[in-house]
Amino acid sequence: MKRMFMLTLLALMVTVAGCSGGGTSSDDGGKTSTSTEGQSQTDSNTTDSKETVTITYAGWGASGYKDAYPMIIKAFEEKHPNIKVKIEDTPNKQYWQKLETAANGDNLPDVFWMNGPRFMQYAANEMLMPLGDLIKQDNYDMNNYPKSLVDLYTYDGQSYGIPKDFDTIGVWYNKALFDEKKVEYPNVSWDWSKLIDAAQKLTDPAKGQWGIAANFDSQGGYYNTIYQAGGYMISDDKKSSGYDKPEAIEGIQFWTDLIHKYKASPTMAQMTDTEAINMFTSGKVAMLWEGSWNAVDFANNEYLKDKIGVAALPKGKEQSVVIHGLGHVMSKNTKHPKEAWEFLKFLGSKEVADIHTKTGVAIPAFNGTQDAWVKSQPNLDLQIFIDQLAYSKPYPVSKYTAKWSGLESDILKKAWSGELSPEEAGKQMAAKMNEALAAE
Amino acid sequence: MQIEADVRARQMMKRKISPMKTQEWLWGYIFVAPLILGIAVFYMWPVIQTFYFSFTEWGAFNKYSWSGLKNYERLLQDKVLWSAFRNTLVFVVWSVPLTVIFSIIAAALLNQKVKGLTIYRTLYFLPVVTMPAAVSIVWKWLYNGDYGFINYILSFVNIKGPTWLSDPKFALYAVIVVAVWMAIGNNMIILLSGLQGISSSYYEAAELDGAGPFYKFFNITLPLLTPTIFFVMVMQLISAFQMFDLIFMMIGDKSIAIESAQTVVFIFYKYAFLDNAKGYASTIAIVLLVVILIITAIQMRLQKKWVHYE
Numbered sequence: 001m002k003r004m005f006m007l008t009l010l011a012l013m014v015t016v017a018g019c020s021g022g023g024t025s026s027d028d029g030g031k032t033s034t035s036t037e038g039q040s041q042t043d044s045n046t047t048d049s050k051e052t053v054t055i056t057y058a059g060w061g062a063s064g065y066k067d068a069y070p071m072i073i074k075a076f077e078e079k080h081p082n083i084k085v086k087i088e089d090t091p092n093k094q095y096w097q098k099l100e101t102a103a104n105g106d107n108l109p110d111v112f113w114m115n116g117p118r119f120m121q122y123a124a125n126e127m128l129m130p131l132g133d134l135i136k137q138d139n140y141d142m143n144n145y146p147k148s149l150v151d152l153y154t155y156d157g158q159s160y161g162i163p164k165d166f167d168t169i170g171v172w173y174n175k176a177l178f179d180e181k182k183v184e185y186p187n188v189s190w191d192w193s194k195l196i197d198a199a200q201k202l203t204d205p206a207k208g209q210w211g212i213a214a215n216f217d218s219q220g221g222y223y224n225t226i227y228q229a230g231g232y233m234i235s236d237d238k239k240s241s242g243y244d245k246p247e248a249i250e251g252i253q254f255w256t257d258l259i260h261k262y263k264a265s266p267t268m269a270q271m272t273d274t275e276a277i278n279m280f281t282s283g284k285v286a287m288l289w290e291g292s293w294n295a296v297d298f299a300n301n302e303y304l305k306d307k308i309g310v311a312a313l314p315k316g317k318e319q320s321v322v323i324h325g326l327g328h329v330m331s332k333n334t335k336h337p338k339e340a341w342e343f344l345k346f347l348g349s350k351e352v353a354d355i356h357t358k359t360g361v362a363i364p365a366f367n368g369t370q371d372a373w374v375k376s377q378p379n380l381d382l383q384i385f386i387d388q389l390a391y392s393k394p395y396p397v398s399k400y401t402a403k404w405s406g407l408e409s410d411i412l413k414k415a416w417s418g419e420l421s422p423e424e425a426g427k428q429m430a431a432k433m434n435e436a437l438a439a440e
Numbered sequence: 441m442q443i444e445a446d447v448r449a450r451q452m453m454k455r456k457i458s459p460m461k462t463q464e465w466l467w468g469y470i471f472v473a474p475l476i477l478g479i480a481v482f483y484m485w486p487v488i489q490t491f492y493f494s495f496t497e498w499g500a501f502n503k504y505s506w507s508g509l510k511n512y513e514r515l516l517q518d519k520v521l522w523s524a525f526r527n528t529l530v531f532v533v534w535s536v537p538l539t540v541i542f543s544i545i546a547a548a549l550l551n552q553k554v555k556g557l558t559i560y561r562t563l564y565f566l567p568v569v570t571m572p573a574a575v576s577i578v579w580k581w582l583y584n585g586d587y588g589f590i591n592y593i594l595s596f597v598n599i600k601g602p603t604w605l606s607d608p609k610f611a612l613y614a615v616i617v618v619a620v621w622m623a624i625g626n627n628m629i630i631l632l633s634g635l636q637g638i639s640s641s642y643y644e645a646a647e648l649d650g651a652g653p654f655y656k657f658f659n660i661t662l663p664l665l666t667p668t669i670f671f672v673m674v675m676q677l678i679s680a681f682q683m684f685d686l687i688f689m690m691i692g693d694k695s696i697a698i699e700s701a702q703t704v705v706f707i708f709y710k711y712a713f714l715d716n717a718k719g720y721a722s723t724i725a726i727v728l729l730v731v732i733l734i735i736t737a738i739q740m741r742l743q744k745k746w747v748h749y750e
Contacts, residue, residue: 007467012474103501121500208586216694269606272695273585400500406714409694417696 051082053339058088058109060095068359075355076346083339103127108331110340111347114161116152116324116394117401120238123155124399129330130158134341144348145365146323148394153327161327162348165362167292168321168388169224169313171195176307177202177209177286186287188384190314192228192254195287199264202286212287213276214258214265216416218408219322219395220290226251228316233396239437241404244430247317253422254316256415268416280304289313292363292385299377312384323392325365399440404433487729493722504719511723521707521724527612528703532680534613538620539676540669543627548661550628551635561632568625576689579618580605583690605690608700615686615701622686623679627672634668635661666747674739681732684709704728 061069073085088109090098096118102108108127122128135142142150145163153161171186178185183198190198199211215221226233231247234240242248258265266279280288281301298308313321328347334340346352353364357372363385364370374382398404407429415425497507515521550561567575582589585603594601604614642660651659662669684705691701693710702710704724712721 100501104503125500127501268696269603270585272606272697273583273603274587402714402716413694413696419696 052084053082053336054084054086055110055334055336055339055343056086056088056112057343058090058095058099058112060090060092060113065089065359068355071355071359072347072352075351076343079346080339080342083342085343106333108333110334110336111328111330111343113164114153114327114329116397117405119153119161119327119329120155120397120399120401122329123158123160126332128160129332129334129337129340130160131162131330131344132158135159138345140345140348144350144367146367146389146392148323148389148392149325149327149365152325152394152397153329161329162344163365164326164328164347165356166323166325166365166389167363168323168385168392169220169289169291170310170384170388171287171313172280172290172294172298172308172310173287174280174283174285174304174307175309177283185309186311186314188312188387190311192314192316195314196258196262196264199258199287200262203264208284210266210279210285211264212258212289213271213279213285214255214416215271215276215288216255216268216413217276217289218405219324222252222255222412223322223396224289224313224320225254225316227320227322227393228313228318229254230317234398234433234437238398238440241430241433241437243426243433245426249422249426251316252412252415252426256418256422259416260418268413268418283307292382295377295380295382299380305379308380310380310382310384312388319391321388321392322395323389324395326362398437400436403436403439407432407436490722490725493719494726496719496722498716498718500716502718507719511720514720515723515727521704523699524702524704524707527701528681528683530612531616531619531683531703532677534616535619535623535680535683536673536676538616539623539627540673542620543624543631543672544662544665544669546624546628547631547635548657551632564628565625567622570622572622572685573689575618575622576686579614580690583614606695606697608697611691611695611697612701615690618690619680619683619686623676627676630672631665631668634665637668638664663748664750667749670739670743670747674736677735677739678732681728681735 059065069087069089073087076085077083095113099108099112103122103125114122114128134140142159142162146166149163149166150159153159153163173186175185181202181204183201186195186198195212202211203209223233226242226248229247229250231245231249231251232242233248234242255265259267266276266285271279276285276288277290277294279285280290281298281304283303295310298304301308313319328344330337330340330344348366350366350369353366353369354372356362356364357369357376363373370386374386376382411420411429411432412425414420415422420428493504494511495506495508496504497510498504546564550557550564554560581587583604585591585601585606588601588604590604591601602610604610638661642664643656646656646660682705683703687698687701687703687706688709691698693714705728708721708724708728711717711724
């Protein structure tokens with residue numbers, strides 16, 4: 001009998017070992033709580049009752065939001081004692097996979113983070129709750145947010161999301177390198193030719209220094225210059241690509257000329273080996289176009305902290321900068337639409353915007369609350385990021401953005417490496433992008 | 441009585457399996473069942489599923505629909521995939537022979553009674569137990585165009601080294617070097633055990649006839665090692681066709697050199713996870729499976745020609 005028992009136990013252990021050693025982890029990564037849906041199902045079906053309702057709130061804030069999340073929840077639950085909020089935080093890399101799986105299983109969180117590139121896919125496939133009627137009903141003021149952000153979360157004339165935060169791009173520069181070559185610091189009055197001029201003066205091949213890193217980056221780089229040249233990436237009706245138009249090609253050529261014509265930037269091969277941002281933080285390039293989200297990192301960087309400055313982007317044919325921001329959206333099939341809407345409104349409020357600036361996590365979208373963020377780094381002129389709102393243009397998105405944004409990496413990088421001319425690259429990109437858009 | 445005993449004896453002979461034997465087999469199955477269950481669920485079922493998915497097309501939110509042979513037709517026209525096959529072949533043709541040859545040399549050298557033998561064996565085996573991610577980071581630094589160690593050494597002989605991993609001419613070969621370096625340790629251990637299975641009486645007999653070390657190596661060691669070499673070659677070929685992690689981590693999708701280095705499994709990854717074309721990616725996986733099966737079958741056939749079994 002004892003022998004039988006031992007043998008059976010052994011067989012069980014082998015089973016467990018065999019099953020776990022055999023496959024890769026099949027769950028969808030990240031910390032999840034899958035029991036919330038069941039919980040809210042057993043709770044009230046009639047949302048009028050005063051029973052406690054639990055709604056789920058999903059995002060990818062992670063460590064940055066460890067202080068902000070509890071503050072937001074506490075403030076909300078104090079105002080609405082019958083609503084409890086449960087956070088589901090997943091690292092960004094797994095967030096979208098997990099969300100898709102949840103969408104398939106009709107199991108989306110009640111309120112969750114959304115970004116520009118993915119927004120249309122969810123809105124068009126009826127995964128999101130349209131907010132138009134709710135906004136009208138409660139007189140919710142959408143004028144509190146920059147129009148370009150509100151538009152980013154509008155589909156087919158309907159509003160689906162409330163803007164959460166935003167970021168724009170600036171020229172980060174190394175004051176020490178500028179002082180060495182006696183070049184005037186960048187400022188908002190600069191235009192393209194002034195920047196090219198300064199970049200050339202700042203380039204010193206003997207020391208292995210360059211004036212600027214012509215980084216192959218969409219949001220940080222060519223989206224801005226395409227807009228500044230008067231061009232666009234995708235038409236307003238989302239049906240055609242703007243890449244083959246002369247303005248877009250000009251926007252691309254601004255960067256490729258810096259590499260090949262003016263020799264004021266490292267080559268594409270060099271920037272592939274060593275990332276442009278690392279070159280900047282180790283003093284190899286004097287200027288770098290990068291996002292507002294780098295403020296904390298750059299200001300705390302050992303090498304940069306006493307040398308770093310930031311300025312508004314120079315003017316091309318016109319002043320422009322690409323803006324992107326996250327939004328809060330609601331699931332269409334949420335079991336607690338009333339409670340979710342209450343939370344959604346709260347998330348868009350000035351109170352939550354202040355929590356954002358207090359914890360320094362992002363520039364809140366609510367007009368007028370950005371001062372605290374600007375003051376968070378007194379040595380940096382962060383105000384330029386806010387000022388640029390006035391002429392900001394939206395991040396390009398379509399229903400299935402990923403289908404053509406991947407092509408940007410494949411095709412446009414050849415213009416940077418010199419394999420293709422900017423015209424050729426633009427034409428090829430537009431051709432493939434139009435194919436993808438036609439299939440949407 | 442005697443007659444009854446005879447009848448019973450004849451009955452027992454007629455029955456082919458005795459009850460004791462059945463019980464043994466039963467226990468055998470019970471012990472093996474858990475592992476077989478694990479393999480069936482996590483390995484065999486996904487293969488069947490992949491085969492099924494190769495006939496489907498995928499849309500947003502993982503909704504898929506039957507599309508018949510469309511994916512296979514697309515595969516025949518796909519220039520990107522053919523160039524990936526070419527890259528993979530280059531990788532296989534270079535890395536497998538180099539790995540096998542260096543592993544044999546390493547195993548032979550480490551089969552002697554040398555001082556510090558254990559340390560040498562450990563050092564040679566270390567790359568195998570190092571995570572590919574860590575290996576990639578260190579080698580990426582070594583290969584860095586401006587600040588890397590390799591180009592630094594080259595600068596002493598006045599050669600300006602290229603940006604190895606970003607140059608389409610060199611990227612794949614740079615990765616081959618790292619792949620061979622990583623694989624030597626593993627195969628060396630296997631070959632070592634093969635070497636130690638060779639009876640020393642052969643060597644003694646040869647020495648009596650006045651054989652030198654090279655003669656001994658080529659005429660005794662190698663022929664008797666061929667079964668192990670065969671095993672190592674088959675395993676290396678299979679894993680070389682599946683190369684993905686080094687390409688992904690050292691070169692990556694956004695590099696300007698990727699088109700000269702992307703392998704079949706890298707393309708699979710691209711289609712499955714970046715383009716969300718999981719049906720087409722499954723087709724690629726099935727085709728790769730068939731190619732590897734054919735090549736392994738050819739190897740099995742050829743073994744009669746060169747493998748000496750004792």
